Amino acid sequence: MTNAIQTHEPSDKLKPFVLCYYFIKSEDPNFRSVHYSFPNTFTALTLYKDSEFVFAENYFLAKQSMVGKGGAIVQIRKQAPLLVDIMGKVDRVTILFKDFGLNQFIPFSMEQVMSEQNGFFDHWNQDDQFQQYKDRLFSLEAHKERIALLEEFLWCRLVPREYPLMRKAVAMLQDFDRDWKMEEIAQELHLSLRSFNRLFKQAIGNTPITYRRIAQFRYSLKRQSFQDQFQRLTDIGYQSHFYDQSYFNKVYKKLTGSNPKSFFQSIDRMGNDRLIFQYVKK
Numbered sequence: 037m038t039n040a041i042q043t044h045e046p047s048d049k050l051k052p053f054v055l056c057y058y059f060i061k062s063e064d065p066n067f068r069s070v071h072y073s074f075p076n077t078f079t080a081l082t083l084y085k086d087s088e089f090v091f092a093e094n095y096f097l098a099k100q101s102m103v104g105k106g107g108a109i110v111q112i113r114k115q116a117p118l119l120v121d122i123m124g125k126v127d128r129v130t131i132l133f134k135d136f137g138l139n140q141f142i143p144f145s146m147e148q149v150m151s152e153q154n155g156f157f158d159h160w161n162q163d164d165q166f167q168q169y170k171d172r173l174f175s176l177e178a179h180k181e182r183i184a185l186l187e188e189f190l191w192c193r194l195v196p197r198e199y200p201l202m203r204k205a206v207a208m209l210q211d212f213d214r215d216w217k218m219e220e221i222a223q224e225l226h227l228s229l230r231s232f233n234r235l236f237k238q239a240i241g242n243t244p245i246t247y248r249r250i251a252q253f254r255y256s257l258k259r260q261s262f263q264d265q266f267q268r269l270t271d272i273g274y275q276s277h278f279y280d281q282s283y284f285n286k287v288y289k290k291l292t293g294s295n296p297k298s299f300f301q302s303i304d305r306m307g308n309d310r311l312i313f314q315y316v317k318k
Contacts, residue, residue, distance in 0.1 A: 044179055050187055053137035053194075057183055061127045065100065069126075071304075072117040075250045075291050079138050079146075079241075080111040081157060085127040085174040091154040100124025106170075108157040110138075113150055113242050113250070117293050127174055129182060131190075135206055136239065141193045150241030165189070201225050202239040205232070209248045212255060218244055252278060253291050 046054040055078060060069070073080075084106040090097035094116050096109070100123065111118065122128075139146055142159055149157070160166040169189040176182050205225060208216045221244070222232035236244045256278070278284035288296045 042179075044183055046183075047187055050190060053134060053140050054190075055132045055134050055137075057132070057179075057186065058130050059128070059179060059182070060122070060130075063125055065124050067122070067124060067126060069120075069122045071120055072293070073111065073120050074117050075113060075115055075253065076111075077135060077240075077247060077251050077254060079113070079133040079149075080130055081133060081138065082109050082111075082128050082130040083107075083170060083173065084109065087126070087128075089154075089156075095119045095121070096155070097121040097123065098126065098128070100126065108160065109155050110149060110152070110157040112152065112155050113246075115246060115250070115290060117291070129173065129186070131186065136197070136199050136203065139197055139199070139239065140195060141190055143195070145238040146241035147238045160193075163193070165192070199239050201227070202236055205236055205244065206240070206247070209244060210251050210255070212252075249287060250291070253287060256296075 041058050041060065043056040043058045045051075045056060084098055086101055087098045087106045088101040088103075089107070089109065090099075094114065096118060098109075098121070138149070142149070144159070149159075166189070169185060173182055173185050176185065205221055208221050208224065218232070219229055222229045225232060227235070233243060236242075236247070240247055242250070278287065285295050288294065288299055292299045294302070
């Protein structure tokens with residue numbers, strides 16, 4: 037597989053919930069792709085055809101199977117890079133949901149989704165139509181047709197949920213012009229700190245502190261553009277509210293496995309810079 041993964045826009049009616057779709061497909065039985073995927077505030081939900089899976093600590097293997105029916109996998113928001121290993125013929129479709137996006141299509145909290153041990157997402161299996169949609173999806177070749185079918189299924193499951201307080205909290209946590217303390221955010225929301233943490237985790241799946249750390253990391257990625265002149269790491273850290281350089285390095289080591297300089301030199305940006313992977317030579 038080359039690194040030229042193309043992202044595809046959702047329709048206008050689903051843009052409030054979905055950032056993009058992307059596809060990986062190969063008919064080669066000897067196909068192999070190994071890459072690191074990094075923590076994100078958004079939620080990646082991937083549908084696989086005819087695959088079986090192996091889960092380990094910070095490792096995920098999807099391989100071609102003659103008996104496995106595939107399934108849906110959600111990337112659990114762990115605070116470490118995930119090594120993704122894909123072997124054999126593969127056909128996978130990924131939906132990258134925005135904050136509060138997947139919430140609109142499931143009847144329970146994101147805390148429940150993110151508390152799963154291995155990432156299996158079987159919550160749609162109780163929907164008699166899901167397997168029919170999934171089979172039809174993988175029978176189609178054109179990305180445009182696949183997206184239309186995906187969106188037909190999602191639209192049928194949509195139950196809008198507003199989360200006004202937690203949306204305000206997310207905006208404050210992503211406010212890099214002011215370093216809000218958790219107690220200040222809770223006070224602004226007229227909540228106790230305990231209630232704020234509980235409600236945030238139910239809506240997002242992470243604690244507010246973890247969310248802000250990952251949001252800072254993702255924001256720093258945006259500040260470093262491969263199209264423009266390389267920015268100094270100290271500037272990137274400062275603009276992302278990593279005022280302490282040692283803390284900046286510590287967070288990157290935890291979330292990516294390497295220091296910022298090594299990380300920026302090794303990653304692959306795809307799909308108009310929306311996807312950040314680090315490919316591993318096999």
